[in-house]
Amino acid sequence: MSTEFAIVMKEIGFGYHRKPVLQSLSLNLKKGRYYALLGPNGAGKSTLFALLCQLLRPQAGTISIVGVDAAKTPRQALAKTGVVFQQSTLDLDLTVEQNLGYHAALHGMGALQTRTAITRELSRLDVADKRKVKVRALNGGHRRRVEIARALLHDPEVLLLDEATVGLDIPTRQQINQDLRELCRQKALTVLSSTHLIDDIQPQDHLIVLHKGTVQLDMPCADAVSPYSYQGLSELYQQLTLKEEVAA
Amino acid sequence: MTFWVAFLGITKRELLRFFQQRARLLSALVRPLLWLVVFAAGFRAALGIAIIEPYDTYITYDVYIVPGLAGIIMLFNGMQSSLSMVYDREMGSMKVMLMSPLPRPFLLIARLMAGAIISVLQVYAFLLIAWLLDIEMTAVGYISAVPAIFLAALMLGALGLFLSSFIKQLENFAGVMNFVVFPMFFLSSALYPLWKMRESSEVLYWISEYNPFTHAVELVRFALYEQMNAEAAVVTLMTAVVFSALAIWGYDPKKGMFRRQGKGAG
Structure with a gap:
């Protein structure tokens, strides 16, 4: 298992002041693939990144990065991880x-x-x-x-991008998105990139949709769109994240 | 080797930032110089300083307050350093440091030492100006004060680091200045010898006596006159260790700041 997966998250639970943010979240990210993490504001994306970066510790569950248990040997896990934070840190x-x-x-x-x-x-x-x-x-x-x-x-073997293209103009975003996929191929790097911009996602990506702290979808983007016969990713995303609000 | 490389990297960054911000150096020097040139000039006539340790003769007031003013440079630099930690945290660059695979206590101590090195540079810039104003120590005094100034700066930096782990926003920093910096400065031996304070208030005297800043100032004062104040050294060192430990605890992801911030934007 450790040879196939770059990131393994098992039954992760985390909350702030008794308010649950992530609940029993499990994800297995294969090596050398590009994962797009999609979710609305408050879905738990930044918390998930903070847990992967070890700025926070999960209250339940385990995280392993390239076979290294992040709780037991956090420093070793960090050595294998590269991060681009949402806010510029230069x-x-x-x-x-x-x-x-x-x-x-x-x-x-x-x-x-x-x-x-x-x-x-x-x-x-x-x-x-x-x-x-x-x-x-x-x-x-x-x-x-x-x-x-x-x-x-x-x-690093894992690259975490927390809304790395936010605030950029469309041509720049497209160019960076293209370069990131190229990088993923070139270096056999596992990329987990969170976004709330649907046009950041490309058909060859693996898509993870997070909503209210739980995984709503976890499959290749091309497979996710066609079997559900949605018009496109945008409609699928709306179905997954807005249905409760609409019903309410 | 890895640790040494990281320490040099952290120190280099702090030095680069310090020399980029010339206004910071200037304001660090202007404040104590105002005290020395204006305040001390006014009080010189009003206050006579009796012969007290470590001085072996009568001294004028401006000579007396030089170590205290060195102390305030370190105190403000410690707070400035802490302010920049809060700023770094708000701006996110603190995360860059905490993402290092090196142990977090090491990173925080390295940052603390880098801040203390900057304090030492600022104090010596001030001592140079004081020398130009005819407040002179011996060459040996200037050299023997280096470890004392470094240790005092480390203690005040540790206090700043500890406070920074508990301050959530930059706005709260004004409160720290009012409730920590000024009481610490005024309730110490920086501006007046404690026996003078005792004449007017026994309570204030004892508060000042237990103020770690008093010990930091006395450590520097004695060292500048080639003497070792062991009690002050021990208190300063112990206070530095306690505040550093508290700061390390404050920055622990299981208990510390990111948790308390309750950040979960997306």
Whole structure:
């Protein structure tokens, strides 16, 4: 099992102040696949990410990242994980290289290894020319690319993207989305990308729909749309997440 | 080696940020200089300082308050550092540090030490200006004060770190200034020797006597005059350890800040 799956979540439960946010959530994410996590605001996506990043600990259930039990050896699990948070976490007054260098140091990477990794990832994300530029001078798209490059610097096996394309214009979003799928293929990386933008999702993705802390759907996107004979993903999503509100 | 690399990385980031924010250095220096040049000048005539340890002669008031003003630089830097932790947390960059595969206590202590190094730099910039104003210590005094200043800065940084783990929003920071920083400063030996305070109020004297900031200031004062105040060193060290432990507890994901924040936006 540990060889096939990059992320295994079993019966996860979590709540804030007795208000349950995630309930008996179980997911198995295969290695080298792109998973789109779709859900409305308040569905529990950010909490799920905080649990995977170990900023929170589950109150019930277990999480394993590439075969490593996150509760028993959290540091080892973090070493295999790269994250792009919803909100930009770059230091605006430092250059791209200084920001990436800081991340590399936090992962204990030596000077030579850091330089090589920075060159590799900035080139991969097509922002090599921004290396010496202060982040403040970058546009939103470039900042996102730098953040993705940073998340990949320590060569993780799992990449978590928490609404990474939010606030970007449509062409930039499309380009980043395309690049992320390419990255997934190139590096055999497992990507879990949360979004509430349906056009971020592509037919070849695996789709997970989260609503009110439970998994409503967990299957390849192409399979999810056709058997239910919905007009498209948008209709399926509305059926899954809005039916209760409509009924009410 | 990994730990050393991470420590250097954290320190480098703090230094880069510090030198980017020149206004921060300037305001850190202006505040104590105002006390030294204006306040001390006014009180110089009103207050005479008797011979007390570690001084071996009568001293003027401006000479007396230099270690106290060094203390306030460290106190404000500790709070500034704590403020930037709260800011980092609100801005999310704190998460970058906590996502490191290195142990969280190590990361927080490294951050604390990086902040203390910045405090030491600020204090020495202030001591340089004080030297230009003819308030001089010996060369050995300046050197022997380095570990004392570092330890005091560490303690005040630990206090800031502890507070930052419990402050949910930047707005709450003003309360910290009113309820922590100012009482800590005024109820200490920074501005006046405690025997003077005792003449007017026994209660305030004892509060000041137990104030860890008093011990931090006295540690620096003695060290600047090439003397070791063991009691002050022990109290400062113990306080630093206690506040660091509390801060580490505060940042524990099982108990700490992210949990209390109750964040679950999506």
